[in-house]
Amino acid sequence: MTALVLLGCPAGAGAVVAVVMAGGALAVAVTVPTGGMRGLRNAVIAVLACAAAVAGSVAFRVHAVTTGPVAELVERRASVAAEAVVTGDPRETARRGGPFRRESFVVPARVESVETAAGRVTLRAPVMLFASGDEWRSLLPSQRVAVSGRLGPADPGELLAGVMLVRSAPRVLSGPSWEQRAAGALRSGLREAAGVLPPAQRGLLPGLVAGDVSQMDEQVRADFKDAGLSHLLAVSGANLAIVAGAAVALARMAGLPLAARAVLAIFAMVAFTIVARPSPSVLRALLMGGVAAVALGTGRSRDGVAALAVTVLGLVLFVPDLARSYGFALSVCATAGILVLAPRWRDRLSARMPRWLAEATAVAAAAQTAVTPVLVLMSGQLTPVAIPANLLAGPAVAPATLLGFVAALVAPLHMGLAELLVRPAGLATGWIVEVAEHAAGFPLGVLPWPGGVTGLVLLAVAFPVALLVLRHRWPRRIALALLVGAVAAVTVAAPIVVRWPPPAWLLVACDVGQGDALLVAAGPGRAVVVDAGPDPVLVDRCLRSMGIGEVPLVVLTHPHLDHVGGLAGVFRGRRVGAVVVTPHGAGGREGAALSADLARRRVAEWAARPGARWRFGPSELTVVGPGPTASPPGAGEGSAVNNASVVVHVRWAAGSALLSGDIETEAQGELVRHGLPPAAILKVPHHGSGRYDPAFFAAVGARAALISVGAGNGYGHPAPSTLGLLHRLGVRVHRTDLSGDLAVVARDGSLAVVSRGRRSPAAGGPARPWGSARDGP
Structure with a gap:
């Protein structure tokens, strides 16, 4: 504190x-x-x-x-040329858009000299480099690089002399140290060997073994977070305990004396430290894992608590900024929970179940209980599904870690043997992926809870109440009955009240935040995808919720990130036929990146032409835009790309819809001049932007409008003027930021819009579960 x-x-x-x-x-x-x-x-x-x-x-x-020269330069926001030593792994910042956005990295470093107008200054100051470009990805800790950029202040509370916004690619001045070079080679070998596994397992195995999540699927990462399994992706004391325990077991089987077993265990932990890359986090894991292992192994939890306290004190003395690290807090709390709570709970559970199951359950429950206050501070949610998820995933962690660790050691010597080792490891990681996926979608698996200090206060009140209830038989039985009833209500009654996917659905506007992702029905388990939103995880979840396993056609209206950034989520585990793109080739670098990505996936890329028509299941899709002069020469680059959007008219037996991409005033006017087919449903252009042609809305004649928009976006979407015009025209508006996923369904020979009921009411009128929308004139 x-x-x-x-x-x-x-x-x-x-x-x-x-x-x-x-x-x-x-x-x-x-x-x-x-x-x-x-x-x-x-x-x-x-x-x-x-x-x-x-x-x-x-x-x-x-x-x-x-204090010192760097602090003075930071205060002036000076631009400098510097030589720095990389002190940690370059960390790719959270990005959306797959290959469509330039990679950005945060790189811990130590500046050792700066070149300014006054001359060269030698020093040692910790900084954080903010850089972009794939050249940073391959840098290893201990490498010396030359960079140039502008200095700025670090966030309050960080032990940094400042941050540098790097303008240039790094010029490598020296190679890494031998241990970092060895770690890089071993990790690279493991990634190469894991290439024989399916994509989800391929990215997970290096994460389990060495915390290397550089190739991990974003959807798998999101599932791990929701399932309470994210700790498996960070190097922890559990990794070291698994490796050391296996080494001791092998030594015991070989009949080696106690001293030799200890030496072998130390050698195994050192080898694992090299594979995981020497870093403060690995040192922390080594100390925490050693404390827990010694305490549980000797059965003296009181000594373990004392050792934990000394370890925490030592770490904070030498690395004070660990006090503000959520990872450090989670590690300490989990270890403390295992030391203090797990033995008591294990002894009580042993009377009702086998001891091995009691111990596994007690450890998972104790660790999760102890880290709950930190999780509330971090994310404002409770994850009760984490305990069963950890119990189910736990047996597969040790074989995956051990086989992956051995494969990493073998890969530089014999890649074929390493590939043989990772295949059974892939079975274990595949099981963990399945557990995470099902746990993440389990009803009541993640419960909303106030974050911050408010959430902690509520938790402090709720915990003793729950403890009192659970200590007595009848209150415990009543609480259990209420819990079972709640789960039954969510799993059985909720799908009946709010059926999803809704029967006879024809079109779905997925809630993907500030972006577009639409699904057009193409038969059982099939859908045409019109735009893919900004986030692969969100569009994949929408497709999964609708039971879509095949996508015969993808229409990408234009190559902006909020429409194509989630394309990888469409491809995840699905067969995709072809991709239709705008014929104008707008979008510059993003358009080129899109074409390159499709070529890499070996998917056909077709240019949309007005009049092109496809029939899939109940849906007939016709391209009605863009025309040849959608955007005048004076339009800005962003408007030119928006006006080049592919516009699709969809017809069903019960009615029709117009999917208008992000077209703005100029393209809307052109469509009106050339004749616009009417539609009962309008996907409002450009998330309800204020750049519209009133004649366009009148010509469509829609009775219901779908606006795909992110809550609290910084663009002011949807514009009040757009909403006002739609209301004056008698159009009922449905928004994803207020109602979640929106589905157009066939009902009594016409079209109706139903939401998933996440939030209400929808803009434009009082809340109603159904809103009919018949064809306009």
Whole structure:
């Protein structure tokens, strides 16, 4: 707590706290007699002394990063050329758009010299580099690079001299150290060997073994988060315990003496540390895993708690900014839960189930209970599904980790043998992927909960109440009955009340945030996808919820990220026929990246032509735009791309819909001049932008409009003027930001719109489960 508070304060505050705490410890030692209060006296002295040491350490480091040449340059926002040593793995920032956006990286580094107008200055200052370009991906810790860019201040509370917005590609001045080179070769070999596995398993195996998630599928990552399995993707003490335990077991089978077993275990942990790449997080995992293993192995949890406290103190003394790391907090809380809660729960559960099952259940439950307050602070949610998910996934973690670890060691020597080893590891990772996928979609698996301090206060109130209920038989039975009833209501009654996918659905506007992703019915288990939204995870989830396994046609109206960024989610586990794109080739780099991605996937790319028609199941799709002069020469680049959107008219037996991409005023006017087919349903252009032609809306004659838009977006979509015009025309508006996924269904010979009921009411009128929309004139 001392470090957590003082990291956001000036160095002087830390120095004052250190002096006050040290003085307090000395005063207690001198004035309080060693009598019956000896235990309490010593505890107070120890707490004050530890607080003084941590405050002094924080003050020293805060002073180091807030003074000196780099701090002065940061204050001036100076542009400099610098030489820096990479101190951590380049981390790709969360991005949307697959191959359609330039890669961006955050790179921990230590600046060792800067070149300014006043000359060259030699120093040592920790910074964070913000850079873009694939050249950064291959850098290894300990490499020295030359960069240029502009310095800026770091976020408050970070032990950084500043951040640098890098303008140039890195110029490598020296190679990595031998251990980092070895780690890079071993990790690269494991990735290559895992190439024989299916995509989901291929990306997961390096993550389980060494925390390398560079090739991990975004959907799998999201499923792991929702299922409470994300900890498997970070190097933890569990990894080291698995490897060391296997080494000891092999040594015991070989009849080696105790000393030899210890040496072999140490060798295995060192080898694993190299594979996982030496870093502070791996050191933390080694210490935490060692504490838990020693305590549980000896059965002396009290000694384990003392060892954990000493370990935490040592880490915070040498790396004070760990106090603000959620990863560190999760690791400490999980270890503490296993040490304090797991033995008691295991003993109580052993009376009702086999001991091995009791131990596994107790460890998973204790760890999850202990990390819940941190998870509430982080994400504002509870994940009760995490306990059964960890129980089911747990047996597959050890074989996957061990086989992957051995494959990484073997790969540089014999790639064929390494590939043989990863195949059974792929079976284990495949099981974990299945567990994560089903757990992520389980009803009530993730419960919303207030985040921040409010959530912690509510949790502090709810926990003792739950404890009192569970300690008595009848309240416990009542609570269990209520829980079973709630699960039954969600799993059985909810699909009856809100059936999804709805029967006889014809069109679905997926809730993908600020973007478009539409599904047109093409027969059982099939759909034509019109745009793919910004996020592969969201569009894949929508397709999965609708039971779509085959996509005969994809129509990408134009190559903007909010329409093509999620394309990888469409391809995930599905057969895709062909992709239709705008004929104008608009979009510059994004359009070229789209074509390259389709060529890599070996999927046919067709240019849309007005009049082109396809028939799939109940749906007939006809291209009605863009025309040859959709955007005048004076239009800006963004408007030109929007006006080049492919416009599709869809007809069913019960009515029709117009899917208008992001066309703006110019393209809308051209469509009106050339004759626009009427439609009962209008997908409003450009998320309800204010750039529209009133004649276009009148010519469509729709009775219902779908607006695909992100909640709280920064573009002001949908524009009040657009909503006002639609209301004056008598069009009922349905928005994904208010109602979630929207489905157009056939009902009594006409079309109706039904939402998944996430939020209500929809804009444009009072909430109703159904809103009919017949063909216009």
